[in-house]
Amino acid sequence: MDLVLEGFRQAFLLILRGDHEVMEITWLSLKLSGLATMLSLLIGVPLGAAIGLRRFPTRNLVLGVINSGMGLPPVVVGLFVSIVLWRRGPLGFLELLYTPSAIVLAQFIIATPVVAGLTAAAMQQLDPRLMLQLKGLGASTWQALMLLVREARFSLLAAVMAGFGAVISEVGASMMVGGNILHYTRVLTTATVLETSKGNFAIAIALSVILLLLTFTITMTITALQQSGSNRA
Amino acid sequence: MTPLIELRDGLVRHGRRVVLDIPDLAIQEGERLAIMGPNGSGKSSLLRILGLLEVPTRGTVRFHGEVPDKSQRLAIRRRMASVFQASLLCDTTVHANVGLGLRFRRYPRVESDKLIRHWLDRLGIGSLAFRSARTLSGGEAQRTSLARGFVVAPEVLFLDEAFGALDAPTREALLLDTETILRDSNITVVFATHERAEAQLLATRVAILLDGRIAQIDAPTRVFAAPASEAVARFVGFENILPARVLGVTGGMTDVEVNGTLIRVGGTGRIGESALICVRAEDIRLLRPEAARLVSDRSTLLSATVRRVMPAGGMFRLDLDAGFRLRVLVNRHLAEAGTLAEGSQVHASIPAAAVHLIPVPELAHRAAASSVA
Numbered sequence: 001m002d003l004v005l006e007g008f009r010q011a012f013l014l015i016l017r018g019d020h021e022v023m024e025i026t027w028l029s030l031k032l033s034g035l036a037t038m039l040s041l042l043i044g045v046p047l048g049a050a051i052g053l054r055r056f057p058t059r060n061l062v063l064g065v066i067n068s069g070m071g072l073p074p075v076v077v078g079l080f081v082s083i084v085l086w087r088r089g090p091l092g093f094l095e096l097l098y099t100p101s102a103i104v105l106a107q108f109i110i111a112t113p114v115v116a117g118l119t120a121a122a123m124q125q126l127d128p129r130l131m132l133q134l135k136g137l138g139a140s141t142w143q144a145l146m147l148l149v150r151e152a153r154f155s156l157l158a159a160v161m162a163g164f165g166a167v168i169s170e171v172g173a174s175m176m177v178g179g180n181i182l183h184y185t186r187v188l189t190t191a192t193v194l195e196t197s198k199g200n201f202a203i204a205i206a207l208s209v210i211l212l213l214l215t216f217t218i219t220m221t222i223t224a225l226q227q228s229g230s231n232r233a
Numbered sequence: 234m235t236p237l238i239e240l241r242d243g244l245v246r247h248g249r250r251v252v253l254d255i256p257d258l259a260i261q262e263g264e265r266l267a268i269m270g271p272n273g274s275g276k277s278s279l280l281r282i283l284g285l286l287e288v289p290t291r292g293t294v295r296f297h298g299e300v301p302d303k304s305q306r307l308a309i310r311r312r313m314a315s316v317f318q319a320s321l322l323c324d325t326t327v328h329a330n331v332g333l334g335l336r337f338r339r340y341p342r343v344e345s346d347k348l349i350r351h352w353l354d355r356l357g358i359g360s361l362a363f364r365s366a367r368t369l370s371g372g373e374a375q376r377t378s379l380a381r382g383f384v385v386a387p388e389v390l391f392l393d394e395a396f397g398a399l400d401a402p403t404r405e406a407l408l409l410d411t412e413t414i415l416r417d418s419n420i421t422v423v424f425a426t427h428e429r430a431e432a433q434l435l436a437t438r439v440a441i442l443l444d445g446r447i448a449q450i451d452a453p454t455r456v457f458a459a460p461a462s463e464a465v466a467r468f469v470g471f472e473n474i475l476p477a478r479v480l481g482v483t484g485g486m487t488d489v490e491v492n493g494t495l496i497r498v499g500g501t502g503r504i505g506e507s508a509l510i511c512v513r514a515e516d517i518r519l520l521r522p523e524a525a526r527l528v529s530d531r532s533t534l535l536s537a538t539v540r541r542v543m544p545a546g547g548m549f550r551l552d553l554d555a556g557f558r559l560r561v562l563v564n565r566h567l568a569e570a571g572t573l574a575e576g577s578q579v580h581a582s583i584p585a586a587a588v589h590l591i592p593v594p595e596l597a598h599r600a601a602a603s604s605v606a
Contacts, residue, residue, distance in 0.1 A: 129321055135286055136315025136391070137334040137381060140307055147333075151324055 007205025014206050029187040033168040036107030044112045048119025069113025078176030081106045098179035106177045107167035115163040122155030157226040235298040237262040243292035253445040265422040267432035270442035276425035284391045285310045314387035318394040320378035322366035334385040352380040372403035392424035441465050471511040472560040479506045492557045496533045499586040509591045514562040516587035520580045532584045539577050
C-alpha cells in the first residue's frame with residue numbers, strides 16, 4: 001500500500017514540477033495517438049459510412065472483418081508493421097522502423113477498424129429513408145452524405161473516443177515498432193513498462209496516473225461536447 | 234402538348250417479381266394526379282422513378298419531352314421535390330429543416346430566409362421556426378415536411394402518402410390547408426394515397442395501381458363511380474359486386490337479373506351479356522313499407538331479411554339477404570330504433586343511377602361453375 005501511496009505522491013510532484021522528461025513523454029503520447037486517431041477518422045468514417053449505408057453482396061463479410069478488427073491485438077499489429085518496415089521488408093527502404101512515424105502507422109491500423117465499425121453502426125441507426133428524402137429535396141449524393149454524418153454526430157464522437165482510447169493505451173505495437181527510445185519514441189505506456197521492469201514502481205505508477213488523467217481529460221471533453229449537443233432537444 | 238413528365242415502357246423487377254409494369258404514363262403540367270392502390274401495389278416505387286430517385290429496371294422518364302442523361306439528373310431532380318409519409322426531419326431547427334432544399338441549391342441566405350418565413354407562415358408553423366425538429370408533434374412535423382417541399386418552388390411535387398401517418402383531425406386540417414395552397418398555385422402534383430377522400434379533395438385525375446399495373450386512369454368522379462373492372466370496383470370501395478345477366482334495355486335504362494331478381498341499372502348494356510353490377514353500400518336506402526309503394530321506376534325495390542348488424546363508426550353496416558347478399562350502410566338512429574334487428578324484414582331501394590355495370594363476357598362460365606357468393 002505504501003508503494004501505491006508513494007507512487008501517487010511522486011506522480012503529483014512530477015506533474016506539479018512539470019518534470020521535463022515526463023512532460024516530453026506525455027506530449028509525445030498525445031501527439032502520436034492524436035495524429036493516429038485523426039488519420040483513422042479520415043479513412044474510418046467514410047469507410048464505415050459506405051458500409052453502413054450501402055448494400056452490396058459481400059457486405060456482411062466486410063462488416064465481420066472490420067468488427068473483428070476492433071479487437072485487433074496491438075502486438076499482432078506491431079509484428080506485422082515491424083515485418084513490413086524491417087530493413088529487408090517491403091517498405092524497408094523508407095527506414096521508418098523505430099521512428100515516431102512507425103508508431104503512428106501501427107496505431108492508425110489499430111484505430112481504423114474501431115472507428116469504421118462504430119461509424120457503420122451509427123449510420124445503420126439512421127432511418128434508411130433519410131438518404132432518399134434528402135435526395136428528394138435536391139441533395140447531391142455528397143450533400144446527403146454530409147448531412148447523414150451530421151445526423152449521426154453523437155455516435156461518431158463515441159467512435160472518436162473509442163479510437164483514441166484504443167491507441168493511447170496500447171503498448172505492444174509502440175514497443176515493437178517504436179523501440180522505446182528516450183527523447184524519440186518513448187511514450188507513456190512503453191515508459192511504464194520499462195520503469196516497472198527496472199523496479200521503479202513509484203515512477204511507473206506516476207506515469208500510469210498521468211496516462212489515466214490524460215485519457216480522462218480528453219474523453220471528458222468530447223463527452224461534454226457530445227452531451228451538450230444531444231440535450232438541446 | 235408535351236407532358237411535363239412521362240414514363241415510357243417502365244418496368245421494375247425485384248429479382249423475378251415484377252413490381253411495376255407501366256407502358257406509358259404522361260403527366261401534364263398543372264395536373265394533380267393521385268396514384269391510388271393497396272399497400273405493395275408499387276405506388277412508392279412509381280413516385281421514386283418519376284422523381285428520378287430510382288432508376289427503373291427498364292424504361293425512360295422524360296422531363297419536358299427529353300430524357301435527361303446522367304449528368305443532368307441532379308439538375309432536373311432539383312426542379313422537383315418529394316415529401317414522404319414519415320416526416321424524415323434532420324436533427325436541427327424547423328427553420329433549418331425547411332431551408333435544406335434551398336441550401337442544396339445554394340440559394341443566398343437573405344432570399345432563403347424570406348422564402349422559409351413565407352412557407353412556415355403558409356403552413357401555420359411560423360411560431361415554431363426555431364424549435365428543434367425533435368420536439369414537434371406529428372402534425373407539426375408533417376407541416377414542416379410539406380414546407381420543405383413547397384419552399385423550393387418545384388415544378389413537380391411528389392407526395393408519398395404525406396398525410397397517411399396522421400390522426401384523423403390533424404390530417405383533415407392539413408389536407409384542407411394543402412388544398413388551399415395547391416388551388417392558389419399551378420404546381421404539378423403527383424401523390425400516392427389509399428384514401429379516397431384525399432384523392433377526391435386534391436386530385437384532378439386518379440390512377441388506380443393494382444399489382445404494379447395501372448388498372449384505370451381517369452377523372453376522380455369517373456374512377457369512383459364507374460370502375461373499369463371488378464378489382465378496381467373493390468379497391469374504390471364498392472361493397473356490392475354481383476354477377477348479373479342483361480335482360481332488356483329501355484329508355485337509357487337496363488334491366489338485369491341477379492340470382493332471379495330484377496334490378497334496374499342506369500346506362501345501357503347489351504342484351505344477353507354477362508356482367509357485374511356494382512353498388513356502394515351507402516347508395517342503398519332502407520324504406521318503410523308505406524314509403525315503398527312510392528318508389529319510381531328509376532330504382533329497384535327489394536324485400537330482404539336482415540342477417541347481420543355491424544357498427545361502422547357513426548353508421549351501421551347491415552348484411553341483407555335478398556336472394557343474394559346485399560350490404561347496406563344505414564343511419565345510426567335507424568339501427569338503434571330497434572327496427573333493424575337481425576331477422577327483421579326490410580325494404581331496400583337501389584337507385585338505378587347508383588348501379589354501375591361492368592360487362593364481363595367470361596363471367597358466364599364462372600357463374601355456371603359456382604353459386605352466387
